[in-house]
Amino acid sequence: MKLFARDALLPSGWAHDVLVDVDGDGSIRAVEVAFAAPADAERVQGPLIPGMPNVHSHAFQRALAGLTERGGPGADNFWTWRTEMYRFLERIGPDEEEAVAAQLYIELLKAGYTSVGEFHYLHHDPAGRPYANPGEMAERIRAAAAATGIRLTLLPVFYAHSDFGGATPMPAQRRFIHDTDGFLRLVAELARNERQVVGVAPHSLRAVATQELAEIVAFTRAKLVDAPIHIHAAEQRKEVDDCLAWCGARPVEWLLEHTGIDAQWCVVHATHMTLEETRGLAATGAVVGLCPTTEADLGDGIFPAVDYLAARGNLGIGGDSHVGVDPFLELRLIDAAQRLTLEKRNVLVRDGESSGLSLYQRALAGGARALAQPVGAIAAGRRADLLVLNG
Numbered sequence: 001m002k003l004f005a006r007d008a009l010l011p012s013g014w015a016h017d018v019l020v021d022v023d024g025d026g027s028i029r030a031v032e033v034a035f036a037a038p039a040d041a042e043r044v045q046g047p048l049i050p051g052m053p054n055v056h057s058h059a060f061q062r063a064l065a066g067l068t069e070r071g072g073p074g075a076d077n078f079w080t081w082r083t084e085m086y087r088f089l090e091r092i093g094p095d096e097e098e099a100v101a102a103q104l105y106i107e108l109l110k111a112g113y114t115s116v117g118e119f120h121y122l123h124h125d126p127a128g129r130p131y132a133n134p135g136e137m138a139e140r141i142r143a144a145a146a147a148t149g150i151r152l153t154l155l156p157v158f159y160a161h162s163d164f165g166g167a168t169p170m171p172a173q174r175r176f177i178h179d180t181d182g183f184l185r186l187v188a189e190l191a192r193n194e195r196q197v198v199g200v201a202p203h204s205l206r207a208v209a210t211q212e213l214a215e216i217v218a219f220t221r222a223k224l225v226d227a228p229i230h231i232h233a234a235e236q237r238k239e240v241d242d243c244l245a246w247c248g249a250r251p252v253e254w255l256l257e258h259t260g261i262d263a264q265w266c267v268v269h270a271t272h273m274t275l276e277e278t279r280g281l282a283a284t285g286a287v288v289g290l291c292p293t294t295e296a297d298l299g300d301g302i303f304p305a306v307d308y309l310a311a312r313g314n315l316g317i318g319g320d321s322h323v324g325v326d327p328f329l330e331l332r333l334i335d336a337a338q339r340l341t342l343e344k345r346n347v348l349v350r351d352g353e354s355s356g357l358s359l360y361q362r363a364l365a366g367g368a369r370a371l372a373q374p375v376g377a378i379a380a381g382r383r384a385d386l387l388v389l390n391g
Helices: 059-064 078-091 094-111 136-148 180-190 210-224 237-247 251-258 275-284 292-297 305-310 327-342 355-371
Strands: 002-010 013-022 028-032 048-050 052-057 113-120 151-158 229-233 265-269 287-290 314-317 386-388
Touching: 002 355, 052 265, 052 287, 052 314, 052 355, 059 078, 059 094, 094 113, 094 136, 113 136, 113 355, 136 151, 151 180, 180 210, 229 251, 237 251, 251 275, 275 305, 287 355, 292 327, 305 314, 305 327, 314 327, 314 355, 327 355
Parallel strands: 002 048, 052 113, 113 151, 229 265, 265 287, 287 314
Antiparallel strands: 002 013, 013 028, 048 386
């Protein structure tokens, strides 16, 4: 198949009269610029751009959107929202998981996302027992992705504790819990599907003990080689304070010192960092997964994007709890938060750059890396997961 676009967003920027040659498997064979449209090419009716990767998704939480927006007694924050989310879990079985995920993935595709990283931690039945197929819920996520056509990176989550230092899990967390051996068996079984990217997601330093994290990272590097490793870190100030009380270091600081974090990693949120942490994380080549609509909804705080991008850090965007499904809104919120904080305009770009274009291209590149998918660019060898701006 050949696509001809009068305007297309290439890695080098906007180009005119672009011919994109796509093979039968959906990969881009070649890209020609300033090319006359051949008779057998399909003329796209609008500018052609790469679809956006969504690096961080909890699909089932889409069904919770709007149900936690009433005030209650006392302070309302991430932790009170989490309590409501745990209650909601009682309603979600395999059929509900697949249905909600399929609806969400359709919404994401319509909004401009073409790939998704599913940070999947709803493993067991409501009583906390493994299903007859321990990967039942993960397979329902796969089925939803296959039915809708979104490209999936499956990130099974390891969750074993309720707080730093290996604290016993809460009863409300029973559907998430694995021991290390059981989790690695699950990952190995899911990874047998070689046509799909499978990574790992140690949930957070709150939920994963030091030795468990080391074992999971070692397994991934040995058995899955270049598979992505995703982890939540420093989303809330309380998390930072609790981490300091546990080990004397902040979450990102601890990761930098103890894990060998590199370009294989995606650190989700990383909201509360010192300047030293910010520069250190940027230097690793890891991707920070920002989820601005969720972070705003939960009152998390504001990511230090100006300092991080000045240090040449990589970023991607995610929907997280999916209170919103619009990638362009996520990018606007990143930019707007910095402007409001610093009381200046165009703070994320250098002289002459477009704020919107720069952020979009950064999120494409970071998202492709975080999902370990050949997407995010109109270029030979990449998948033709593309959007036409015609609405």
